[in-house]
Amino acid sequence: MFCWLSRLYRGLSRPTRRTTQLIWGSFSRSLVLSSQRRIPELSSFVARTNTCGELRSSHLGQEVTLCGWIQYRRQNIFLVLRDFHGLVQVIIPQDESAASVKKILCEAPMESVVQVSGTVISRPPGQENPKMPTGEIEIKVKTAKLLNSCKKLPFEIKDFVKKTEALRLRYRYLDLRGVQMQYNLRLRSQMVMKMREYLCNLHGFVDIETPTLFKRTPGGAKEFVIPSREPGKFYSLPQSPQQFKQLLMVGGLDRYFQVARCYRDEGSRPDRQPEFTQIDIEMSFVEQTGIQSLIEGLLQYSWPSDRDPVVVPFPSMTFAEALASYGTDKPDTRFGMKIVDISDMFRNTEVGFLQDALSKPQGTIKAICIPEGEKYLKRKDIESIRKFAADHFNQEVLPIFLKTNNNWNSPVAKFIMEEQGLGLIRLLETQEEDVVLLTAGEHKKACSLLGKLRLECADLLEARGVALRDPALFSFLWVVDFPLFFPKEENPEELETAHHPFTAPHPSDIHHLYTEPQKVRSQHYDLVLNGSEIGGGSIRIHDAELQHYILATVLKEDVKLLSHLLQALDYGAPPHGGIAIGLDRLMCLVTGAPSIRDVIAFPKSFQGHDLMSNAPDSIPPEELKPYHIQVSWPTDSETKKSSLNHPCHPES
Numbered sequence: 001m002f003c004w005l006s007r008l009y010r011g012l013s014r015p016t017r018r019t020t021q022l023i024w025g026s027f028s029r030s031l032v033l034s035s036q037r038r039i040p041e042l043s044s045f046v047a048r049t050n051t052c053g054e055l056r057s058s059h060l061g062q063e064v065t066l067c068g069w070i071q072y073r074r075q076n077i078f079l080v081l082r083d084f085h086g087l088v089q090v091i092i093p094q095d096e097s098a099a100s101v102k103k104i105l106c107e108a109p110m111e112s113v114v115q116v117s118g119t120v121i122s123r124p125p126g127q128e129n130p131k132m133p134t135g136e137i138e139i140k141v142k143t144a145k146l147l148n149s150c151k152k153l154p155f156e157i158k159d160f161v162k163k164t165e166a167l168r169l170r171y172r173y174l175d176l177r178g179v180q181m182q183y184n185l186r187l188r189s190q191m192v193m194k195m196r197e198y199l200c201n202l203h204g205f206v207d208i209e210t211p212t213l214f215k216r217t218p219g220g221a222k223e224f225v226i227p228s229r230e231p232g233k234f235y236s237l238p239q240s241p242q243q244f245k246q247l248l249m250v251g252g253l254d255r256y257f258q259v260a261r262c263y264r265d266e267g268s269r270p271d272r273q274p275e276f277t278q279i280d281i282e283m284s285f286v287e288q289t290g291i292q293s294l295i296e297g298l299l300q301y302s303w304p305s306d307r308d309p310v311v312v313p314f315p316s317m318t319f320a321e322a323l324a325s326y327g328t329d330k331p332d333t334r335f336g337m338k339i340v341d342i343s344d345m346f347r348n349t350e351v352g353f354l355q356d357a358l359s360k361p362q363g364t365i366k367a368i369c370i371p372e373g374e375k376y377l378k379r380k381d382i383e384s385i386r387k388f389a390a391d392h393f394n395q396e397v398l399p400i401f402l403k404t405n406n407n408w409n410s411p412v413a414k415f416i417m418e419e420q421g422l423g424l425i426r427l428l429e430t431q432e433e434d435v436v437l438l439t440a441g442e443h444k445k446a447c448s449l450l451g452k453l454r455l456e457c458a459d460l461l462e463a464r465g466v467a468l469r470d471p472a473l474f475s476f477l478w479v480v481d482f483p484l485f486f487p488k489e490e491n492p493e494e495l496e497t498a499h500h501p502f503t504a505p506h507p508s509d510i511h512h513l514y515t516e517p518q519k520v521r522s523q524h525y526d527l528v529l530n531g532s533e534i535g536g537g538s539i540r541i542h543d544a545e546l547q548h549y550i551l552a553t554v555l556k557e558d559v560k561l562l563s564h565l566l567q568a569l570d571y572g573a574p575p576h577g578g579i580a581i582g583l584d585r586l587m588c589l590v591t592g593a594p595s596i597r598d599v600i601a602f603p604k605s606f607q608g609h610d611l612m613s614n615a616p617d618s619i620p621p622e623e624l625k626p627y628h629i630q631v632s633w634p635t636d637s638e639t640k641k642s643s644l645n646h647p648c649h650p651e652s
């Protein structure tokens, strides 16, 4: 089995920006090779005998050739050479006979690429560097070659040197030389390798590539359009291989997987970018529990062994419960502060706005308790919480300080504390210094607001030193029983699919489909990790008639766009289901990176640009001709408007 990979997983210290700054030494230590297992040969086929990071006292006396970048030079005597594997100290010869070697090594600018040959010797007693895995030895150089000189760099290749993300993206090839990016990309490669091993070798999955040039899929995300040479005809870049993987099941492939590139023209966010990678999976003759067990096994198998092991099975929660207790379909279950429905306590209240809320359909009163809020939340925090609630949810939030004398002169809060104080304390299990945030309104809206405030307050408490979420904890959760359809935001009379239109209805709700489709739950499941959705999938509709009904009658989509799929379902399609795991988000959480761009080699900027090459770029009109398209240039006012809609982020 491949095993320096798992040694990297077990690395003595892993680089995460959230923890300490990593130095090359500790990274290289994590790459120490295991002698009991098969070791990859890191210096085969190339112009070196060893890597910089691998030399130890056991190599003493060996003649070695190393290639790498000049990281430091001191007093024209010592030079530290770096490659992907670590750092090693090189002694620059001082004698006359080696003047040409000295000249090369002393004159080459930092980050120049050199090849050196020499002998591994031990460092003089007292000069060992225990922080460096190669710190017991150094290289007595005999020959040196300058392979390429380096011009003045836009930034130093040291992780601790602060640089803007725009600069990092512009010179991504230099940014990649840093320890953290090296670590992130190597760990990603190893986890994917383990996933392939698990899926293909242990469970008989077939790795199949599906087309990138495809056609528009109705519903779902906005797609990128690619012109073709046929007038007025366009390809689309697939938002996922969904249709193909289902067609592979019709084709009898039985178990498919792909490390699939997906495209969505939706703009970037810290956990999104226009092209991203999924571990895409589909299986025939499977039910929800089968897919869930497969994924739990997959994550357990590929999980870095220096993290706490993945405990399976993952807990599961219904969508309704997630919304009611956490105000979101992706609850962060690493901490409490759950939303509590306190409507019953206020049935006979005399407080006007509470009475008012309860008299409306779906009207509720909800609260969350902020532990030690009185100690940690400042007056301006509470004010900005209330402003947020008013601006974004048009909702009132009432802070209640449990020490009654401290209710900021709010007569309502004081009144509530006097009337319902004991009930609140019992239902919310509050302690003396806690603060209760109370809101009243329609169930979904009140929950969503408190869900946001729960996360906001958790960040505030953590910023003030409260240990709320254990950074080493990975809290997985299945969210199930989603509605099959949601009312459209712009027209609530119409329905749109909650996941995608191929998701099968829940068998116990199928009778509602033809009369009250909004009541139907689906066989869709999401995988959530620490409050981020890292995967989602469903059992699919394999009956052409049902698929046609949902597309045409419920969703009012143009079925002609999907006639190939509908036809395929009529030709003996097996029952099937699948899932896709968002690899970038998963890696972001595993490495503790602040953004998915830190686990992607060449990501796009916030505005979807490649800042290094300047893509997307313009094309001369004559090159557009074969595609029968012409640019309709925006007017000045349109340009201004669009820049207001997309305020500059890292690219400015």
Ligand code: ASP
Binding pocket: 239, 240, 241, 242, 281, 536, 537, 538, 578, 579, 580
């Ligand atoms: N194709 C779906 C997605 O990208 C996942 C699935 O249903 O398997 O969200």
